[in-house]
Amino acid sequence: MSVDTKWTYDENYVREYSQKRGEPEWLTEQRLTAIRLADELELPKPEKTNIKTWNFTEFKHDSGEAAPIQSVDDLHEDVQALIDRSTEEQNLIVFRDGKPIYRTESDHLKEQGVLFLDIETAAREHSDLLKKYFMGSAVEVDEHRLTALHVALLNGGTFIYVPKNVTVEAPLQTIYWQEDPEAGLFNHVIVAAEDNSQVTYLENYASFNREQSAVANIISEVYTGQNAKVSYGGVDHFEKGVTTYVNRRGYVEKDGYLEWALGQMNEGNTVSDNTTVLQGDGSHADTKAVSIGREDQSQNFWTNIVHYGKHSTGHILTHGVMKDKASSIFNGVTKIKHGATKADGQQTERVLMLSERARGDANPILLIDEDDVTAGHAASVGRVDPMQMFYMMSRGITRTEAERLIIHGFLAPVVNELPIQAVKERLTEVIERKVY
């Protein structure tokens, strides 16, 4: 298969699909513009990773209607494992192949005026509000073919809106489960946190079928208002056949705080773009991402923080474990724009190599256009430290167990940040399975 494959989804298809979902006109129009753009635009060109032969075109788009389920017990058991059953206040939406099939939210959330909805419902019931944020300042439809395709074929996602001065105590959780092994997912998440609000969001992407090929094309937009705080956790674990493009963007206003904790555990080829724009003075971003590459997987991770605001601070921590013949490129970019005086940008990229045949590149990049700033970076690619191994083994811990502890410790910065115990445990299990 090649990129020249004639696109099977055209304007007619997109219009019909949009109308079938009862979408407002502005969204139909955006989809139509996007499908035209998709024809003209090129694929993104992530440095040092050739994605031209990757499957971005073969998938099933519309999985049809999905019957809602009544109880968590009716879910796939691996999906159930992601849910904290004991929690008093549960805010959860479970999607199957893009369609919401289970939803629960606390009364408290409603009373606060918080919206926590699948994007299809949001488009019908809160069209104006959605329009305000959808493909807003964080991301452009015409960045490349994949952003255009995303908008044209959008078939799942979540809209979260937190009004001014509202603090959402319990985390909002979503699970995007791909059951149909050929289904493509074009998932769009919006977290809009108005001034002085606080919210914690945690998402899981999961599929359990190893071989068949499919596509995931994901965009998240996070708008952090003045003095607002958003904690965004994500655990991606698509199986081998799924080619993933995932783009998580944040936009932070004055004194706002956005923190990311991303466990990027896909088994298939993946391009990831995580960009945070620190627009306002005193805004702050803290990005932590961990990943494991195995078998013949190829992955490319971009983590960017762009400083416009004075006194803005941005921290990036990326840890990757590479085994077998896997190949990953980790690019960390700190961009400080002219006028962002007293900005502070720090980043660390570390890659732990478990195999001679694996490849891992850590590229810290500082692009600074302002004198009065502080910035720093640290990067390393290496094997497990023999002195650490000696130390642990000298206490009686076996070689395998010592290595296991070191790897879990290496990935702990993200695991520890996740707000839901069940997801934490599940990620720990995934790490365990992937490494051994």
Next chain:
Amino acid sequence: MAGSTLKIEGLHVEIDGSEIIKGLDLEINGGEIHAIMGPNGTGKSTLASAIMGHPRYEITQGSVHLDGKDVLEMEVDERAHAGMFLAMQYPSEISGVTNSDFMRSAINSNRGEGDEISLMKFIRKMDSKMDELEIDQSFSQRYLNEGFSGGEKKRNEILQLLMLEPRIAILDEIDSGLDIDALKVVSKGINSMKSPDFGCLIITHYQRLLNYITPDKVHVMMQGRIVKSGGAELAQRLEEEGYDWIKEELGIEDEKVGEQA
């Protein structure tokens, strides 16, 4: 069961092709506390690390046996299982692994599958040993040695000693960087281990640790060998007179050895 015996015979150790230990004999029995003293660069720490199986050191000749078993044939973790322990001069920092998880893994590795320590019992033991060493309770949830001060690292080594209860312990400069109060606490911890089942080799520059822990035997190391042995009074004399009299007695001009010289 009576104490163990660690027997070192004719040991030669190289690092990166340069010989540091040049024929060393030493026997440590359960119930005995030995001290190895000597100026910097005479091979003391090399001896400690080599016995435990440090990856950088190569043993070219000689043997080390624990109760008749060939230690040099064992993997590092097997040496620990056999009852050996090394308190390190520069313990590694391991991010993301809590002191408590590390300790529990270590104890369970030594006990073996099916005989794991219960969580309650573990917590009680760790709490009481931390109290003994005047270590704050928050210690157990901190990452292993990460961001620890020099003194905290040393205390942590002794905490591990008390938790793991080895049969033969080697303490490599456990006193360096400790203030007098910390030195007392650490010494108290080591003294609490004293029993016929516990043999100990203390490596130190200074006599001051030996004010709190009375050694049965004191050895002086120079040029990669033990050049003089005696009782506790030898340490006392070294404190008062330094090492020059030994060098004179033995006709040694430069006591240092190998690349550390």
